[in-house]
Each structure stands twice: as C-alpha cells, then as structure tokens.
Amino acid sequence: MHSVWVAWPVRALWLLIRKALRFITCAMLLGSRAYGCSLAHRARRFTACLIFLGAGVFLTTIFGNNNSRLPREDKMEQHLAEMQSHLLFLDSLYRARQEDVMALQNKIHGGRSSSIPRKMAAPAYEAPWATITPELAALLKNLSGTRAASGFHSKNLPVLRSPFEFQLLPHLMNDPYSLRPAYHMKGGRAFAQVVIGIPTVRRDKENYIMTTLTHLIKGMSEADQNSTLIIIFIGETDMKYVIRTARQIEIKFPKHVKSGLIEVLSPAPTYYPNLDALPTTLGDSLKRVKWRTKQNLDTIYLMAYAQSKGTFYLMLEDDVIAKRNYMHEIKQFTAAISISTPNWFFLEFCHVGGIGKLFRSSDLVHFIIYVQLFYNNMPIDWLLESYLADRVCTIDKTSKVCMKNKLEIRPKYKTSLFQHIGLYSSLRGKIQKVKDPQYGSAPTFYPHDNPPVKKIRCDIQEHSDHTMKRAYEGQTYFWGTKPRRGDLVEFWFKKPLLLESFTFRSGNMEHNTDRFYATTVEIVPALNVRNFTVVGNFDEFGLADGILKKEVGPIAAI
DSSP, X not given: OHHHHHHHHHHHHXXXXXXXXXXXXXXXXXXXXXXXXXXXXXXXXXXXXXXXXXXXXXXXXXXXHHOTTOTTHHHHHHHHHHHHHHHHHHHHHHHHHHHHHHHHHHHHXXXXXXXXXXXXXXXXXXXXXXXXXXXXXXXXXXXXXXXXXXXXXXXXXXXXXXXXHHHHSGGGGGOXXXXXXXXXXXXXXXXXXXXXXXXXXXXXXXXXXXXXXXXXHHTSOHHHHHTEEEEEEEOOOOHHHHHHHHHHHHHHSHHHHHTTSEEEEEOOGGGSOOGGGOOXXXXXXXXXXXXXXXXXXXXXXXXXXXTTTEEEEEEOOSSEEEOTTHHHHHHHHHHHHHHHOTTOSEEESOOSTTSXXXXXXXXXXXXXXXXXXXXXXXXXXXXXXXXXXXXXXXXXXXXXHHHHHHHHHSOBOSXXXXXXXXXXXXXXXXXXXXXXXXXXXXXXXXXXXXXXEEEEEEOSEEOTTOOHHHHHTTSSOOOEESOOTTOOEEEEEEEEEOOOEEEEEXXXXXXXXXXXXXXEEEEEETTOTTOOEEXXXXXXXXXXXXXXXGGGOOEXXX
16 A cells, blocks of 8 residues: 555655646746736746756655656656747747747837847838739639638748858848748647748659658657647748649648648748858859758758747658657657757757757757857768767867767657658758668659650760660660760750750759760750750769740750
C-alpha cells in the first residue's frame, strides 16, 4: 500500500504542474491582447507561476529521493524536461509581449525609442503589391468559399517582426509592408508542441511537396497530428502560382487543412532584395549566390513566423520522405536527451544538409539574427555549422576538440528519420545525387515530346544503345564517350519550326559530372541554312535553356 500511496501524490502533482503551465500559456495569450494591464502586474503574475512550478519540481525531487525505486521516475524526469523546454518557449513569448507593451507605451507617451523606425508605421491603406489584377480576381472568384481563397485577405494579416531586421536588411525599409505576408492560408491552430517548417519554390522539373506532405502525415499518429503544425512557406512572388499551390494542398489534404494541421504562407515581393545586385562570394557564380541567398532569407522568414507557434521547430525541405512513427521517436529522443544534455542547440534526425534539425523555438531568435548577418556569405547548412563553431570553438583549440564540442550541443539520433528524395534541385539545372535502396532508385532520364526530325548528326562516339537518336525519341538517355573540342550535335527538323524555347540537360543522377562544358547552342534560320546563330550556353550545371524571340522566325535546325 505504501507504493500506491506515493504514486498518487506524484500523479496529482503532475496534474497541478500541467495546470500551472496552462495558466502561464493563458497569461501569455491574454497579455498579448491586454495592453492596458500594467507591465509590473504581469511580471508579478508570471513570477508567481514560476515560483509555483519551482515548488512542484522541488516536491517531485523530494518524492524521488525518499523512494528511488518509483516505477515512473524516468518518465517523470522526461516530463519535467519537456516542461522546462515549454517554459523556455513561454518565456520567449513573454519577452515578446514585453516588447509590445514597451513599444505601445513609447507611442502613447510620444517616445522615440521604439525599435521600429517611425517611418515604417504602416498606413491604413492596402499594400501596393496587394492590387488584384483581373486574372487574379478571376482565380479568386473560381475558388470562392475555399480556404485557399481566404488566405489573400492581406489587410488582416499581421506584420512579421524580427530583431534588428531593418538595420541588417535595409531593403526592407523601402516598403512598410515588406514583412507582412502576401498570402496566408491558416486553419486556426494557435499552438502546437512541434512546428514543422517546409520552404518550397517552383522547381525546374519536378515538384515533391505533395509527396513530402503525404509521408509526413502518414508517419504520424492521430495524437501526434493534433499536437503538430506543418507550415508550408512558398518562396514565390507569383500570386497565381501561390494560390494554385495552396488550392492543390487543400484539395489533397482537406481534412488536415480544416483541422489546422497545415498552413500555407508566402512573403511580400519586397521582402527580397535586388538579387541581381548581390556581390559574389566563395568563388560561386552569381546564379548560385542568388539561389543560396534567397534560400537563407526564406529559411529565416519561416523561422521568424514559426517561433511563436510551438515549443519545438523541426527544419525540413520540400523533397523528403519520413519513416513511420518518426514524430513519436523525435519526442522520445528529445525528452531523453534533454535530461542527459540539457544545453543542446539542435538535435539531428537526418545527416543531409538542413533536413531534420530540431530546435527549441526559444533559441531560434539567436540563429535568425546570425543568418541576417551572413545571409549573403554561405549556404544555410554551412551557416548552421558556422554558428555552432562560433558558440563552442576557440582559436586556441584543435579542430578535433572543436568537432567534439559541437557534437555536445548537436546530439545525433541513432538513425536518419528522413530521406532526401529530390533529384532536381531548387537551383535550376542542378542535379542532386541521392541513392537509397530502401526507397528505390530515382529515374535516370525523363522523355520529352520532341518535334520530328529528318536527320541527326552526332560527332561524339556513342556508347552501346544509348544513342542520340534514341535519347531524342525518349527511349533512353544519350551516353557519349571521348568528346573532343569542336564536336557537333545537330538536329535537322522535317519542316521549319517556329520554336518558342529550348532545354538541353546533361548529366544525370548516376553520372552527375558527365556534362557539356564550354558548349554553345546555335540555331539555323530556315531562310539561310548557312547562318548559325548562337542563342545560348551550357551553365556550370550542364543546363542550357532559353526563349527564342518571334523575330527569329522559322528555324531549320538546332
């Protein structure tokens, strides 16, 4: 009977602590609206909650010391570690509300010390980029009554804020609406235990977002779905594309959109700087610099929005699949590691790039500011490594010691819970080699519906049955050996064509480096078959594509 008598107080104490956490959460939410309350009163209320929670932890420790063989001792420790993480999250919300109150007080009293420039105060009228074109109006009318259409009511969307954003990203000051989302399809879920952030853009060849969402949802139990929020960030400024993508998600996952599991978010066009004017770094081409800079900006926008939505933030990409019950394993490992390694910065559930990294939401603000400082310098996965090094490495220590210190604040799970499946990168032309027998092999080529030809000339020696003719007809890929300077590949059409565009892609997943280098694309006008005109070049990724002007007229060959 003695063991039963001890177990019941522990259970009752756990319920009391959970009630205290709910009270703190309500205080935070109410405090965000009740600006009329004094800051001192709210601070005392929050301190009282902390004291109550501290007393609960102390009492639990006494129970544990009196009987070290309690049946649920390990589970209680995990619950307390989870509560500590949630408390840190609530504390970050409280600090944000403090900032709001101080800004409001300064405004009421005519102060000028607000962290937001006075000229950035948004006027009452609509943002200039929110103008509804006839095409967009027709699209919204066709989607009337759907959640996808309701996400465009931009004047009701809150302005996103992040510390020092205007100093570190000065282009944001060109438009008072630069941090207001241009689109937001939300389901009303105010809080989640885990927020999954997935940035996505229009891809060159394939779009994987539906496959990713399907695996993520199927890999969760119903209980996990109820405590999770998936935010899809569409990093595109074409509003028709954004709304159509949101509508596709709503049609594919109506139940989960309605329940609030899935949200769709897209930024204002003025959130991005002039990417063509970026300075090149790391010896990369401007094309790559633009891609990684935008990827960094997309990442921190999504983090800044998600940091107030849940206790933890899981960083993913839009081309992954997940193991079944992955969320259950994440929660178990997080609870256990928070006891043994309480000072972790992020947990790693996949070893590829920025996939499967779990953060405490309360820690995101530090990394957001770090990326704002160096967003033009390096890719996001490099910035993660650099941030860890700056936190735990010193110049007087060896790289081996630095690596050991970094592992202490980025514990790794025993196996990868996520697999990268994307063959075609969001960087146009880049092919990413991904091969995992567990999920099958990726295709080595994609057939095209090419116009009929009367002859094909190929100076490059062809390997086996991988001929240029069979590749052009969509039967296989072309495999050439021993290419030489000056070799030609010509396609002569059966009749002259008014060609609108062209795309040539070299290299595939199995042979990523077998590309055309220093190679041009030329066309032959039908009126002058001796006149070859250069219309494009293969880039660093082995891709050549372009649009032909109507003035070119019919062409005989390319």
